[in-house]
Amino acid sequence: xxxxxxxxxxxxxxxxxxxxxxxxxxxxxxxxxxxxxxxxxxxxxxxxxxxxxxxxxxxxxxxxxxxxxxxxxxxxxxxxxxxxxxxxxxxxxxxxxxxxxxxxxxxxxxxxxxxxxxxxxxxxxxxxxxxxxxxxxxxxxxxxxxxxxxxxxxxxxxxxxxxxxxxxxxxxxxxxxxxxxxxxxxxxxxxxxxxxxxxxxxxxxxxxxxxxxxxxxxxxxxxxxxxxxxxxxxxxxxxxxxxxxxxxxxxxxxxxxxxxxxxxxxxxxxxxxxxxxxxxxxxxxxxxxxxxxxxxxxxxxxxxxxxxxxxxxxxxxxxxxxxxxxxxxxxxxxxxxxxxxxxxxxxxxxxxxxxxxxxxxxxxxxxxxxxxxxxxxxxxxxxxxxxxxxxxxxxxxxxxxxxxxxxxxxxxxxxxxxxxxxxxxxxxxxxxxxxxxxxxxxxxxxxxxxxxxxxxxxxxxxxxxx
Amino acid sequence: xxxxxxxxxxxxxxxxxxxxxxxxxxxxxxxxxxxxxxxxxxxxxxxxxxxxxxxxxxxxxxxxxxxxxxxxxxxxxxxxxxxxxxxxxxxxxxxxxxxxxxxxxxxxxxxxxxxxxxxxxxxxxxxxxxxxxxxxxxxxxxxxxxxxxxxxxxxxxxxxxxxxxxxxxxxxxxxxxxxxxxxxxxxxxxxxxxxxxxxxxxxxxxxxxxxxxxxxxxxxxxx
Numbered sequence: 001x002x003x004x005x006x007x008x009x010x011x012x013x014x015x016x017x018x019x020x021x022x023x024x025x026x027x028x029x030x031x032x033x034x035x036x037x038x039x040x041x042x043x044x045x046x047x048x049x050x051x052x053x054x055x056x057x058x059x060x061x062x063x064x065x066x067x068x069x070x071x072x073x074x075x076x077x078x079x080x081x082x083x084x085x086x087x088x089x090x091x092x093x094x095x096x097x098x099x100x101x102x103x104x105x106x107x108x109x110x111x112x113x114x115x116x117x118x119x120x121x122x123x124x125x126x127x128x129x130x131x132x133x134x135x136x137x138x139x140x141x142x143x144x145x146x147x148x149x150x151x152x153x154x155x156x157x158x159x160x161x162x163x164x165x166x167x168x169x170x171x172x173x174x175x176x177x178x179x180x181x182x183x184x185x186x187x188x189x190x191x192x193x194x195x196x197x198x199x200x201x202x203x204x205x206x207x208x209x210x211x212x213x214x215x216x217x218x219x220x221x222x223x224x225x226x227x228x229x230x231x232x233x234x235x236x237x238x239x240x241x242x243x244x245x246x247x248x249x250x251x252x253x254x255x256x257x258x259x260x261x262x263x264x265x266x267x268x269x270x271x272x273x274x275x276x277x278x279x280x281x282x283x284x285x286x287x288x289x290x291x292x293x294x295x296x297x298x299x300x301x302x303x304x305x306x307x308x309x310x311x312x313x314x315x316x317x318x319x320x321x322x323x324x325x326x327x328x329x330x331x332x333x334x335x336x337x338x339x340x341x342x343x344x345x346x347x348x349x350x351x352x353x354x355x356x357x358x359x360x361x362x363x364x365x366x367x368x369x370x371x372x373x374x375x376x377x378x379x380x381x382x383x384x385x386x387x388x389x390x391x392x393x394x395x396x397x398x399x400x401x402x403x404x405x406x407x408x409x410x411x412x413x414x415x416x417x418x419x420x421x422x423x424x425x426x427x428x429x430x431x432x433x434x435x436x437x438x439x440x441x442x443x444x445x446x447x448x449x450x451x452x453x454x455x456x457x458x459x460x461x462x463x464x465x466x
Numbered sequence: 467x468x469x470x471x472x473x474x475x476x477x478x479x480x481x482x483x484x485x486x487x488x489x490x491x492x493x494x495x496x497x498x499x500x501x502x503x504x505x506x507x508x509x510x511x512x513x514x515x516x517x518x519x520x521x522x523x524x525x526x527x528x529x530x531x532x533x534x535x536x537x538x539x540x541x542x543x544x545x546x547x548x549x550x551x552x553x554x555x556x557x558x559x560x561x562x563x564x565x566x567x568x569x570x571x572x573x574x575x576x577x578x579x580x581x582x583x584x585x586x587x588x589x590x591x592x593x594x595x596x597x598x599x600x601x602x603x604x605x606x607x608x609x610x611x612x613x614x615x616x617x618x619x620x621x622x623x624x625x626x627x628x629x630x631x632x633x634x635x636x637x638x639x640x641x642x643x644x645x646x647x648x649x650x651x652x653x654x655x656x657x658x659x660x661x662x663x664x665x666x667x668x669x670x671x672x673x674x675x676x677x678x679x680x681x682x683x684x685x686x687x688x689x
Binding site: 288289292296308320323324325327328330331332351354355358362365366 | 548563565618619645646647648649650651652654655657658659661662
């Protein structure tokens with residue numbers, strides 16, 4: 001698989017940063033638009049309020065002039081006064097029957113409402129006047145219409161300035177966001193790149209490289225240290241495989257040689273009866289059993305048997321094994337005592353556990369002389385179950401106790417007793433699968449095998465062996 | 467009916483069974499085997515799990531769906547217990563891993579044949595061989611009218627022998643059916659149980675019902 005350089009813009013971090021910036025700008029835009037409309041509205045409301053005030057004053061004048069029959073006159077005066085005091089943005093109109101009586105607007109359709117319309121600019125209009133007004137009008141009396149409005153230039157002006165300001169803000173934000181996004185994603189991508197580079201260097205053969213961990217205790221460090229743990233595990237598995245291959249090659253050569261010898265003898269002496277052939281078949285069976293056990297160990301170590309796990313009572317399994325073996329042990333001259341506390345609930349594979357305990361009992365029987373008693377016990381110790389299989393035989397000296405777990409290991413003394421030497425390796429594999437610890441102790445005298453299993457409340461899936 | 471694509475194994479099995487008087491039909495591919503198995507009547511079907519064209523498990527599932535009730539013995543190199551359970555749940559009746567001894571194959575094939583008769587005996591609650599009687603409901607055993615005290619394991623052992631009375635059962639079959647073991651727990655375990663059982667069942671009687679067939683297994687039958 002070839003890897004190419006990924007452009008910054010293709011990275012996931014940049015994409016995420018861009019999305020974030022986009023969302024941020026979007027919300028800013030929305031916010032600014034709201035501000036715009038609110039301010040705009042406020043301006044116009046203000047203008048309208050002024051117009052209404054003026055219109056109210058005109059009405060008042062009209063009403064006041066009524067007793068003297070000078071309503072129209074009063075109103076006109078009011079308008080003229082206002083016009084004198086105003087700038088050309090103020091727009092007034094008083095019309096009677098559609099004919100202008102006062103004001104600086106031409107006659108218009110009489111409507112009692114808020115009106116927004118275009119109007120012809122006046123000669124004295126200030127520079128920048130927009131030609132559009134907002135105002136309000138009402139009927140003072142049948143046929144008498146008054147209207148007050150304001151040019152919208154001020155509002156327009158404010159609106160224009162707002163738009164400019166907001167655009168500048170948005171642009172600035174955009175630039176800063178992009179720059180910030182680039183900087184942040186750069187640093188993140190660099191971190192990821194360093195992880196990738198380390199992995200590639202490991203794949204290229206520098207098997208002891210590890211990902212640098214910054215100690216920041218964040219998710220990147222966690223990723224890095226998890227990958228490092230995985231690499232350590234892989235290393236140890238590979239080492240195990242190397243060791244196993246060596247062991248297998250070494251230790252299978254002997255029985256295979258025996259087999260070949262027997263068959264050769266049978267060939268040399270075809271009339272020698274079926275003895276040699278029977279023995280050869282027996283040798284084959286032994287080899288086949290050895291391979292089957294090796295395969296079983298490999299399956300267990302690879303965790304392939306995890307599917308068989310269920311909630312079981314360890315005491316039941318152990319009792320089953322003991323009742324199975326009692327007659328055979330009895331015949332072989334071993335008295336068996338069992339002290340098993342009930343109710344040791346845990347997560348386990350009953351078939352494998354059965355095999356484990358059977359293994360230990362078989363070992364105890366085979367490696368001790370007639371008359372040696374064997375004691376089996378199981379009890380709860382806190383959150384664990386402690387199982388022991390103890391014999392009062394020769395025992396195993398301290399320096400050998402680690403070695404016996406290796407596949408095919410046979411102590412010199414035991415080389416002549418039957419057995420493939422796989423028993424304890426299988427036992428250890430099964431124990432590991434259950435998250436249990438297996439240890440050999442001095443029974444003073446004899447050997448005591450001690451297993452400690454986690455019970456259900458405390459049970460978790462076993463971690464990769466350290 | 468043998469469905470096996472490896473010629474060596476096929477010849478081995480065919481010769482072994484023919485020597486004992488069985489007639490063996492042989493197909494070497496999945497579809498071929500399915501065709502023959504579904505169109506002809508056989509006493510037992512021996513099928514390899516790995517077959518070209520249609521794997522053994524699918525073949526048997528299809529046969530069962532087509533209503534073929536012939537007992538099936540699976541052969542396989544797959545040693546995985548999960549594969550075994552899969553095979554038995556998929557419609558197989560027994561499971562044997564290669565390499566196997568001919569005696570083992572023969573014993574299991576015999577146990578599967580005459581299954582209809584076997585089913586009839588399985589529906590019975592009382593088994594009998596000569597003057598030995600076993601009552602499945604009350605879990606009691608008696609010979610010539612006298613009661614015999616058996617432990618739980620001994621009872622199950624005797625039950626299995628009597629259910630296959632007259633047929634040889636191998637060590638592995640006994641270990642599987644009585645203790646649900648998939649491995650050999652050591653040479654003398656079964657023998658010790660057997661000798662205690664025989665002491666209770668046969669001692670003091672003229673006729674030894676439980677017999678050892680060296681190199682093959684055990685059988686219970688009147689002499």
